[in-house]
Amino acid sequence: MTKTDSPTSSAKAELARLVAPVAGRLRLAGLLAAVSELLWAAQAALVALAVGGLLEAPVLLPIWEASAGFLALMALRTGLDAAAQGLASRAATRLVATERQALLRAAARLDARASGLTPAELAALAGEKLALLGPFAARYSPAMMRSRIVPLALIAITLPFSWIAVLIFLIALPLIPIFMALIGIAAQEASERQMVQIGSLNGALVDRIAAVTDLRLIGAETRAGAELANVFERLRARTMKVLAVAFLSSTVLELFSALGVALVAIYVGFNLLGEIPWGSWGGPLSPEAGIFLLMIAPTVFQPMRDLSAAWHDRASALAVATELSAAKETLAREGTLLGYGTPATPPAPAVLSWQGLSLRPAPSAAAIRFAEGQIAPGEAVALSGPSGAGKTTLLAALAGLIRPDAGVIRWGETALDDESADALRAAMGWLPQAPQFIAAPLAEAITLGRDGDLAAALKAAQAEDVIAALPEGLATPLGDIGGGVSGGEARRLMLARAHHARASLILADEPTADLDAETAQAVIAGLMALRAKGAALLIASHDPTVIAACDRVITLEPGGHP
Template identity: 75%
Template sequence: MSPILTHRLARPKTEGSMTETCLSPADAKAELARLTAPVSKQLRSAGMLASLSEVLWAAQAALVALALGGLVAPPASLSVPQAALGFVFVMLLRAGLDAAAQARANRAATTLVAAERARLLTEAARLDARATGLAPAQLASLAGEKLALLGPYVSRFTPAMTRSRIVPIVFLALVAPLSWVVAVIFLIAGPLIPVFMALIGMAAQQASERQMAHLGTLNGTLADRIAASADLRLLGAEDRAGRELSIVFHILRARTMKVLTVAFLSSTVLELFSALGVALVAVYVGFNLLGEITWGSWGTPLHPAGGIFLLMLAPNMFQPMRDLAAAWHDRASAFAVAGELKAAKAMLSEEGQIMGTGAAARALPPAVLSWAGLALRPGPGAAPIALPDGQVAPGEAVAISGPSGAGKSTLIAALAGLIRPDAGEIRWGETVLAEDSADAIRAGMGWLPQAPQFIAAPLSEAITLGRPGDLSAALKAAHAEEIIAALPEGLATPLGDIGGGVSGGEARRLMLARAHHAQAHLILADEPTADLDSETAQAVLAGLMALRAGGAALLIASHDPAVIAAMDRVITLGHDAEDRT
């Protein structure tokens, strides 16, 4: 990914929120079908293998029934050793089928979650600089623990659903020729289970949706409190922030317990009906073999082998539906995640996209960056602002000045391809900034945003971004050596996304070191000295001028008179827009 875009997912942002998104069962089912479509072939094969394994229990039951029935009512049609060998063979075959089915289901789950996570992060990384819809904490929660909940739905619930549709019908066909009473018991007890599961499932989905929404709220609140921990200590508000977090945690715990309560309730209902069904079969078979009941077996007495077969088959008749009930809360969680994922994608699609793909590219040679006829929207729904034409030559230092809202930050972002212009053209030499050239143009730029941003890695990696080069020289040029010396682990210290552990001025000097190390042809800086004391601001300005001395061009948006005075030219935005030397 381009160095300019490497840190965009970590940009601090509090605007926008993901509210509880309830899809109707039909819509949620359709959305899950769309999500699982790429792995549907794997899921079908996993479900069929699992169903075949379950059906083979009938063969094992028949072997046992024939052997034991022959002992009770000779002559035996199958000896015990023969039955034992056959039983072990079928058992090994079933174990192999189960392993193959589970492996395919797990692969499908891993593929689905990884693909959706990559797609979501790619779309979020390509949001333009004006995007306000999805905060980083919400994105992290959705891409992390929430999307992972699709895995159990794919690997457990989907194969269980396939088994519950196939196995009971096969077993019903096997028991009907032996006893119509047992078949009727299965027909009555079996359908009651899905009916009650559906009723419980509606409550489970609502509980899961509320839990998913509050989980995102918790992550956002926690991220905000961590980011503001230094300010909270200065204000003496740690206790109040702790109490607020405690309230949020208690609400999440209560909603999680509601989800678990519904999950346990569904399992209890299923166990009740399946236990009643098995008990009725056992009572009927027992009284029939004793001669107390002479009907229900098509006018002929029930043979001991047939009775044993029915008794062994009865529990497994309900087993697929028991497995389905155990995984029913996975379905409810997946429905909730599908609704939130759909809402997130809709929100991302409404935001603007950067130009290019955001991938790493080979930088173009140094050239004049020029723009003409630009019109840019500073925010969603705002009217386009017409900006004066301008250019920056290699080695030149240019300031962009003007009142707040004049479009300084918007122009800087647009020149990097992070905002699509409503009108006008941007060129790097003779190359027009467009979809196919944006990544290569960005690769030659260094980006110093107003809010420092780092990747979650040791500081050495956060500065070099994996590129070779002399790190010590970059630190020296940015006057950042003493910052590294003061850190507890030096260059191995992880700072976090927004530079926790260093001051704002120190974080900007570390970003300057990153620009020095990258040896960018053009540095785009947005208010690099804002909110800094004069000494720190002077150190940052010295680092910028060292970049220029190394051959880089500077284009800096700033209100700071010291920064503006150090530039060769000033482009003024606003009503008095002009380009003055």
Template identity: 65%
Template sequence: MTDQTQRKRRPVSPAEAALRRLAAPIAPALRRAGWLSAVSECLWAGQAAVAALAIGGLVSGQAVLSPVAAALVFLALAAVRAGLDALAGRLAQRAANRLVADVRLQLTSAAARQTPRADRPAPAELASLAAEKAVMLAPWAARYQPAMTRARIVPVVLLALTAYFSWAAAIVLFVAGPLIPVFMALVGMAAKEASERQMSEIGSLNVLLADRIAAIADLRLLGAEARAGADLATASDGLHQRTMKVLAVAFLSSTVLELFSALGVAMVAVYVGFALLGEIRFGAWGGPLSVEAGIFLLMIAPEFFQPLRDLAAAWHDRVSAQAVAEEIGEAQRAIAASGTILGHGAAAEPLPPAPFGWRGLTVRPGPEAPPLHFPDAVVAPGGALGIKGPSGAGKTTLLAALGGLIRAESGEIRWGDVVLDDGTADRIRAGIGWLPQTPRFIDAPLSEALTLGRPGDLAAALRAARAEDIIAALPGGLSARLGDLGGGVSGGEARRLMIARAHHAGARLILADEPTADLDPDTADAVLAGLMTLRDTGAALIVASHDPRVLAAMEQVLEIAPHGTDTEAEAAQ
């Protein structure tokens, strides 16, 4: 393509460009669907011609086509049109479903590799975007795109057929037709703004709802349930008002369209009527308008406006899809800017046991935060390294970097002779058991949440983690679903279940973040015993903790001073 051609191309808005990028994989299918639906609409001209010949023959007494033959041809063309419409609809709907599925996969895949230090998009915003808003792309693909193709082809074909019989009727259609897109564009400006405000309100309501649900226990303790309910009611009313404004704009555009299309059809009907009565003697080529031509024009005039009516009906779908596409683009840019974890998140074979250590490590806990410098350390298979330091010193940041969840600014992390990088992270992580301070569970039966589909002896893992009594107390046992945050079990019980998961996976390195925090002494002892059992199997332990009992159980302790200043590792007594 030459530079001159590029300069002549119509400029595209950022929202439209974002929508086209998302829809690029399904563009060929949408074009096929649009052309099939356009051919179907154009076949109406054939049906109209057959009907006009039959009726005109009956009126004049000189039948060119018998009523029976005309009926058979009319029905055959109707069957062909129905088949083409069904095929076009199926193609468009499949393409729409694929678009939604692809967008959801892109968002969730990118978010799954997003670094833990990222602060946006918020989980509730991302969930709303992938679950609710992405669906709004489907009507644009299934309805608007085929309607746009029909609007570009069918009116031109029917206008040419009209002009063949009557230049006067063609002028009426030529003048009335363009008025519809003009007013659609004017209404579309208001619709875009209203739709963008509605999308923003949906995201805000989801964030607010997720925040209030997460804090429901605190709200009850503070007696703030009524205030929280009032906030949700206010946000819900705001969304209702935005939605009603969007609907008002949609009805306005439909009303404008119906007005101009009705006027155009009425003017053609008036012209044909007076021409057949002999009151108007101009407008046809080379003589008066025939009955057959008049009936034909009356039958195709409404069809001239039908693609434009379909386009107007789907115009709001385009506006909504553009708003969603722009928001998806912003979310993808935010995810990319926040950084990604090392590796690709793919399944991999774990590396054989080997010493694990780091040297000259510098990590930035946040995009704008100063870098933290960590002292060097090595832990051998079956060894135990404790990490202590005041809150904010960077213990959690260090663990995240060791797991490849945060990219180091400098230095290196090694599993034996293998350096942690994008090419090796998946294999290194496959041998790591991660015990966060707040355990998380997938939405599945507990047996699946603990095994993650891997074979092995789950009963033995539960015994090693001292978690058998937890399963026995749960309604449904291993069939129970705990939810994301482990609803139905205490914090200590959730951590013991995480230890059981590490046992079952045969993890060779355990990264534990404050495993006994906020636990009573008996529960803390059970968690610590589960960790020590993991070490006895040959797994290396790296445990960040404030708990003196945990640190005393470690073979060596690495102290991190405030702001990541280096200190020496000290041997635990």
């Protein structure tokens, strides 16, 4: 592997690409901060002239004039610092928000078969991991700009006073980035291990929460808690390793900067005492020159000190950039569903038909070929067949959630493709086997912000008693999987959503699975009420009662052929 192909080089390139949209603002923030820091040289000159005049005649600058100038420069520096910090902070916020939005948008548009990035991994990456790009942009980038400008500018200002002070700076300063680079390798490795552990913790936590009922039933809460505690402990150890490396980098920089400042102070002191008469131009240093050098010496190293303090932010950002790049590659491989996700007006009811469909239930699975089929407006059709025959896959393809390998799906004369998918989906109601809602009050989760008769929709779906039993009624937030209601109640609420949307076609996947006879009958009645309003029903089911309630049956055999 060449240097340009190394993981570190790839991470740097990806991080540079991420920062590119806000790079101009960050450069301006760094430039403003550098100008503010360079103004300290003017303040130091005022102090040196005023104090030097007290030590020996003549007085070069009265105290009150020096004080007024010092305060004016202080006010200017305060304004520049505030502007720089504001620019950097806004740029960092925009960077994180833009990447988070892009990642979530890509995840939301994933093909229904996607499995490469789990919800826990996506949540960890979009949440706490992407947030680590903020400190990098807000602190490290401006500090890097200052470290490139301020030390060289102050060295140039120092040169007319003392060549030996310049020599001290030139010897001490280069040692800092050398050691920072060496420490940076360990910092990035530690940060990458921490990122992996954060993802593992999120995955383990989601798994335990999802299985909490089963864990209680089998009495495994203690063991599950112990396993989760071990994951927490590994994350704590990784985090402490990152902090240890960060403190190490700061310690190294503080050591060299302190030595550099101390050497300048020793030289200035002995030069003013006459013990070291050389090192300056044309004779010993004046008191004013000595005071000036002592005051600006710490500022020569300050940008590098700030850069070191933010060095672990860079390591964390590189680790995030590496993981984000891998996640984007995974999402790109998974493919996207049809359409663009934009609001669209549903078309008039029409026959839904499909010809020559070839679909893969999973990216690596063999393709299933389906014979021609269709469903007319107001018709109820059962989709039957053994598990693995492709019922769920076919429903997802008809909704545009899977891109067919071959074949065509039509709504009347309109082919289902990227251009038409959003409008055609607006005419469909989707009832997956696992209930899905939006994380909002129940009224909003059912209406999705659309106008309509909510009370009538609840009545048609026989869901009025479900609302009455909830502590806050329609204001109750259920979460995205319908927490707080049973499976049958959640399905009736999804039916109410379909009634409210006045969908022309309902695609239902095992709507009565795992329900008792009474609840199943209520769900079937809700579906038939949709049909009575003119909606077409295509229901994938093993339930003989559901199949008997339909007008006809499309039976799929293994491989998808009827």
